[in-house]
Amino acid sequence: MSAVLEIQGLQKTYRSRKGxxxxxxxxxxxxxxxxxxxxxxxxxxxxxxxLRTLLGLIRPNAGRMAILGRxxxxxxxxxxxxxGAIVESPxxxxxxxxxxxxxxxxxxxxxxxxxxxxVLELVGLRDRAKDRVKTYSLGMKQRLAVASALLxxxxxxxxxxxxxxxxxxxxxxxxxxxxxxxxxGMTVVLSSHILGEIQLICDSVTIIAAGRRVAAGSVAxxxxxxxxSSVRVRLESAVDLPASAAALRELGAQVSLEQDxxxxxxxxxxxxxTRTLALRNVFVxxxxxxxxxxxxxxxxxxxxxPVAGEHRQVDQTVMAQAxxxxxxxxx
Amino acid sequence: xSLYTAETRRLTKRRFSRFFLLGVVVVLALIAGGxxxxxxxxxxxxxxxxQAKADREFxxxxxxxxxxxxxxxxxxxxxxxxxWTPTRDDFQAEWYMPSxxxxxxxxxxxxxxxxAILAVMAFVIGASFVGAEWTSGGMMNLLLWRPQRIKVxxxxxxxxxVTLSVVTVVISLIWTGIFAVIGNLRxxxxxxxxxxxxxxxxxxxxxxxxxxxxxxxxxxxxxxxRHTAVAMGVAIGVVVLFQFGLGTVLSLAGVKFLxxxxxxxxxxxxxxxxxxLEDWNACNVSPDGCVPDTLTITWPxxxxxxxxxxVLVVGLAMWTLRSRDxx
Ligand SMILES: Nc1ncnc2c1ncn2[C@@H]1O[C@H](COP(=O)(O)OP(=O)(O)OP(=O)(O)O)[C@@H](O)[C@H]1O
Ligand SMILES: [Mg+2]
Numbered sequence: 001m002s003a004v005l006e007i008q009g010l011q012k013t014y015r016s017r018k019g020x021x022x023x024x025x026x027x028x029x030x031x032x033x034x035x036x037x038x039x040x041x042x043x044x045x046x047x048x049x050x051l052r053t054l055l056g057l058i059r060p061n062a063g064r065m066a067i068l069g070r071x072x073x074x075x076x077x078x079x080x081x082x083x084g085a086i087v088e089s090p091x092x093x094x095x096x097x098x099x100x101x102x103x104x105x106x107x108x109x110x111x112x113x114x115x116x117x118x119v120l121e122l123v124g125l126r127d128r129a130k131d132r133v134k135t136y137s138l139g140m141k142q143r144l145a146v147a148s149a150l151l152x153x154x155x156x157x158x159x160x161x162x163x164x165x166x167x168x169x170x171x172x173x174x175x176x177x178x179x180x181x182x183x184x185g186m187t188v189v190l191s192s193h194i195l196g197e198i199q200l201i202c203d204s205v206t207i208i209a210a211g212r213r214v215a216a217g218s219v220a221x222x223x224x225x226x227x228x229s230s231v232r233v234r235l236e237s238a239v240d241l242p243a244s245a246a247a248l249r250e251l252g253a254q255v256s257l258e259q260d261x262x263x264x265x266x267x268x269x270x271x272x273x274t275r276t277l278a279l280r281n282v283f284v285x286x287x288x289x290x291x292x293x294x295x296x297x298x299x300x301x302x303x304x305x306p307v308a309g310e311h312r313q314v315d316q317t318v319m320a321q322a323x324x325x326x327x328x329x330x331x
Numbered sequence: 332x333s334l335y336t337a338e339t340r341r342l343t344k345r346r347f348s349r350f351f352l353l354g355v356v357v358v359l360a361l362i363a364g365g366x367x368x369x370x371x372x373x374x375x376x377x378x379x380x381x382q383a384k385a386d387r388e389f390x391x392x393x394x395x396x397x398x399x400x401x402x403x404x405x406x407x408x409x410x411x412x413x414x415w416t417p418t419r420d421d422f423q424a425e426w427y428m429p430s431x432x433x434x435x436x437x438x439x440x441x442x443x444x445x446x447a448i449l450a451v452m453a454f455v456i457g458a459s460f461v462g463a464e465w466t467s468g469g470m471m472n473l474l475l476w477r478p479q480r481i482k483v484x485x486x487x488x489x490x491x492x493v494t495l496s497v498v499t500v501v502i503s504l505i506w507t508g509i510f511a512v513i514g515n516l517r518x519x520x521x522x523x524x525x526x527x528x529x530x531x532x533x534x535x536x537x538x539x540x541x542x543x544x545x546x547x548x549x550x551x552x553x554x555x556x557r558h559t560a561v562a563m564g565v566a567i568g569v570v571v572l573f574q575f576g577l578g579t580v581l582s583l584a585g586v587k588f589l590x591x592x593x594x595x596x597x598x599x600x601x602x603x604x605x606x607x608l609e610d611w612n613a614c615n616v617s618p619d620g621c622v623p624d625t626l627t628i629t630w631p632x633x634x635x636x637x638x639x640x641x642v643l644v645v646g647l648a649m650w651t652l653r654s655r656d657x658x
Contacts, residue, residue, distance in 0.1 A: 014656075056478040057471065057657040076478040085475050091468030095346055107337035109476045148472065 002069070004156050004187040005031035005054070010063030012049055012211075023049040024060070025211035031189055031204075036182045038198040038219075039191040040294075041208035042304045044314045047191045048088045050208070051160050055085055067156060081109070084154035086145040089164055094134030098125055098144050101133060102151060111151055119147040124173070138165035146174070157181065157188045163197060175201050199294040209302040209317045223292055230265035233273060234286035244282050251276055263290070334477060338490035347463070348456050352498065355452045359502070362444065363509045370517040371429040381427035388427075392417040432518025435527055438510055439534065443602045445506050446538030450598070453495050453546030454566065460491055461550050462559025470557075471657055480652050488550055488645070495546045496539060503535045537602050537630060544637050551644035555651060569594070585612075588626045601633035 012024040024046045031037045041047050052058040054065055056073045065072050067079045092101050102116040120129045123143040128136070133144065142165045149157060163171050171194070178188050178201050192198055198205065198219075205222055207215040215222050235241060238260055245255045245262055253267045264273060274284050299305035303318035342348055371377065396417055403411040461484075464470040477483050514520045552562035574593055581589050588608045590596045600606040606628045614621040 052656075052658065055475055057474065059654065059656060073478070080476065080478045087471070087475070090472055092472070093463060093467045093469045096344065100344065104337050104341050105472070105476055107340070108334045108473060110333045152476075 002033050003030050003066075004033045004068055005029065005037075005189065006064075006066045007050065007054070008064045010050065010053060010065065011061045012046075012053055012058065013061050023211055024053070024063075027063070027208060027211055028213050029206050029216070031187060031206075033187050034182060034185055035203040036178050036188045036190060036201050038202035038205035039189055039208070040193075040195065040198060040205055040298060041191075042302050042314070042317050045208045045302070045317065046211040047208060048160055049211075051085070051087055051158055051189075051191070055083070055087065055158070057087070081152060082155040083158065084149035084152050084156070085158040086149045086160060086162060087158075088160045089142065090145045090148070092133045092141070092144060092148075095132055097130050097132055098136075098147070099129040101144070102148060105148055106151060109152060111153075115151060115153065119150045122150065122177070123147040124170075139167055139170055142166055143170070155186060157186055159188065160191045161193070162190065163192055163194055171197060195293070195295040195298055205294070207298060207301055209304075210315070214301045214318065215297075219294065223294065223297055229292065230263050230290050231267070231270050231273065232286065232288045232290050233262040233264055233284060234260065235262075235277075236283045236285050240282045244277055244280070247276055247280060248273065261286070334483070334486045335490055338487050339494055342456075342460055342490055342494055345460070345463075347459050351452055351456055355448060356502075358448060359445065359506065362441075363506075363513070366432060366441070366510070367513050367517060369430060370432040370513065372517050373428055373431050373519070377428060378424065382424040384427040385422045385424045389417060389419065389422040392422070432510070432513050434510060434514035434518065434520045435522040437518075438507075438514075438531065439603060441506070441510055442503075442531070442534050442538055443599060445503065446541050446602050447595075447598065449499055449502065449538070449542045450545035453499075453542045454549035454562070457491055457495070457546035457549035458553035458562030459559045460553075461487060462553035462557070462562060465554070465557035466559070474657060481649055484554065484649060484652055488547065491546055491550055492543050495542055499539050499542045503538065507531065507535070534602060534604070537604075540634070541598060541601055541637075544641055547641055548644050551641075551648040554648040555644070587612075587624070591626060591628065597628065597633045597636060600628040601630050601637065603630075605629045 007027060007029040010024050010027040010029075011022075014021045014023055027046065027050060029039075029050070039047055039050075049058065053060045054067070054072065056076045059073075067075075067083060070079050072079065092098075096104070098120065099116065102120065103113060105111075106113055106116050117126075117129075120126050123146050125140065125143055125147065128140065133141065136144065142162065146159065146162055149159060163174055166174060175197065178190065182188055182203075190198070190202065202219055204218045205216065206213060207222070215225070217225075233244075235244060241257060241260075241262060245257050248255045248262070248264055248267075251267065251272065253273075254265045256263045267273060270287055270289070274287065277284055296305075301318070304312060304316075306312065396415065400411055400414055403409055403414065461470070464473070464487075473483055474480060511520065514523075549562045549566075552565050553559050555561065556564075577592055578589065581592060586592075587610050590606075590608050596606055596608070608626040608628070609623040610625070611621075611623045613624040615624070616622075
């Protein structure tokens with residue numbers, strides 16, 4: 001396998017009158033060919049900035065980037081023909097119809113006109129293609145954006161929040177579409193906040209927080225590395241819950257006390273739980289390992305899990321530990 | 332080339348461009364119609380009637396003046412020698428003719444008007460062409476497709492200028508044709524030698540230059556500010572501050588050749604070949620009485636100024652686009 005997309009030590013500092021803001025701070029990313037790659041991170045972590053930089057809209061302050069083995073931005077004009085992209089709900093000129101918009105893009109990029117009707121069909125806009133874009137709903141605009149990215153039949157497809165505004169049917173269609181595209185050999189990079197979706201369709205992920213990579217690798221790898229596997233424990237009688245929690249904590253486990261059960265993690269053998277509780281004459285009625293999902297791993301890694309009684313502010317995430325940024329996972 | 336055709340199509344497909352052009356055509360038609368109906372041809376009958384009227388008025392004036400002289404002489408001590416005596420020259424037949432369209436004399440003003448109207452149109456269309464692209468995000472989409480910023484912007488500008496040229500040439504030809512017809516039916520084409528036609532053509536060429544200049548500057552300003560409103564704001568600002576404000580201040584200060592600071596003067600100098608400004612405060616004594624100081628602005632001077640502004644605005648637009656972050 002070869003890397004279709006490589007980013008090393010990318011840095012971007014926005015300067016404005018209010019001061020400087022480090023949006024990217026030595027970010028790394030690798031995407032292998034033929035994969036659907038999820039690009040995850042909290043709001044303001046630098047996803048869109050990364051994609052804009054990659055596509056030549058923004059100048060980085062430092063770092064190296066390559067698409068399809070060619071250094072960008074230097075070789076961008078040559079590789080642009082094989083990269084289709086949407087960056088954060090693109091807007092289109094409202095008075096043109098979808099068909100006109102795509103025909104103009106096709107002409108500008110030297111793509112056959114017949115392809116326009118193919119992609120319109122593909123994203124389900126065929127019957128509304130002659131309406132003005134101004135009159136479209138959010139999801140219809142998003143579909144048009146995806147159509148514009150697909151127009152070139154690219155080898156690398158970059159989609160920044162493509163599911164934004166799509167209906168459930170649309171999301172599912174998008175999912176199948178991505179899978180089909182990947183099977184046909186296209187590499188897809190997908191940024192999204194819908195982690196269930198990412199877990200379903202992505203082969204691998206990169207997680208970014210505060211402008212740095214905090215995890216990367218295949219979905220299974222990331223889950224395995226970071227799943228603090230926990231067990232749900234129900235007792236015969238709920239009155240014993242607080243005392244049992246205290247006993248398990250003595251054992252060195254992390255315990256959270258829920259309404260009618262305990263969530264226990266940090267214990268190697270679940271049998272230790274039953275043994276400890278049985279010694280205190282407390283009997284377990286249910287002992288179920290809870291499979292971790294991407295969402296909890298994401299919240300843990302980025303430090304953005306909601307805390308009761310606090311209003312987390314957007315830049316309040318884990319600050320990736322200082323030092324060279326090569327300590328990412330999955331390398 | 333494909334980018335160029337796409338941009339030309341984008342420009343001509345825009346409803347704004349179309350409506351604005353339609354509006355301009357309507358205004359031009361009204362002007363031409365007005366000129367047609369307010370002028371008349373001097374047929375022999377019209378000339379004879381005017382001559383007869385002039386004669387009649389002259390006779391009346393003579394009779395009246397004699398009556399007044401008599402009345403004056405009847406009063407002793409008054410000086411009647413200096414009283415006005417009408418002459419033939421005071422009653423020329425032309426003054427009694429309806430206005431007539433002398434192509435050679437008057438088409439210059441019509442051509443200047445056309446150039447000015449088309450230049451305003453070019454400025455607005457040029458500004459909105461790129462301004463709407465910036466605000467709608469279309470520019471960003473296009474740059475994702477063709478990540479060569481300078482090439483994209485200059486191709487857009489090229490498409491704009493070529494389209495404006497075609498529109499201007501077509502409208503100028505029709506305009507000339509219409510006024511040739513008006514000259515034939517409602518005036519005279521006298522003196523339109525091939526030399527005169529050549530100077531009409533050159534004037535129309537300079538008019539085209541003015542239109543392209545306005546289009547490119549509108550485009551450049553809107554691209555610099557990434558919004559149509561920026562170009563319009565600059566234009567309005569220049570008109571209000573520079574033209575009215577500066578004009579008032581300078582006239583209060585009694586500055587010489589006030590008009591030399593106003594843009595229309597330069598535009599007129601460019602299209603009309605030259606504009607002569609006169610300063611009546613200065614009196615150079617000569618056998619004919621006072622002769623004012625004059626300042627002549629010629630079309631090469633105006634061309635130089637417009638060229639410098641053009642290079643500055645378009646150059647700056649290109650240069651800022653090269654390095655700026657597009658978010
Ligand atoms: N044009 C800009 N000028 C200044 N700061 C900017 C600019 N664009 C983005 N930033 C800052 O850079 C940081 C990263 O922004 P970015 O848009 O990349 O986040 P993101 O990961 O795409 O977030 P989201 O999930 O909300 O889309 C943010 O702190 C943001 O405020
Ligand atoms: Mg974003």
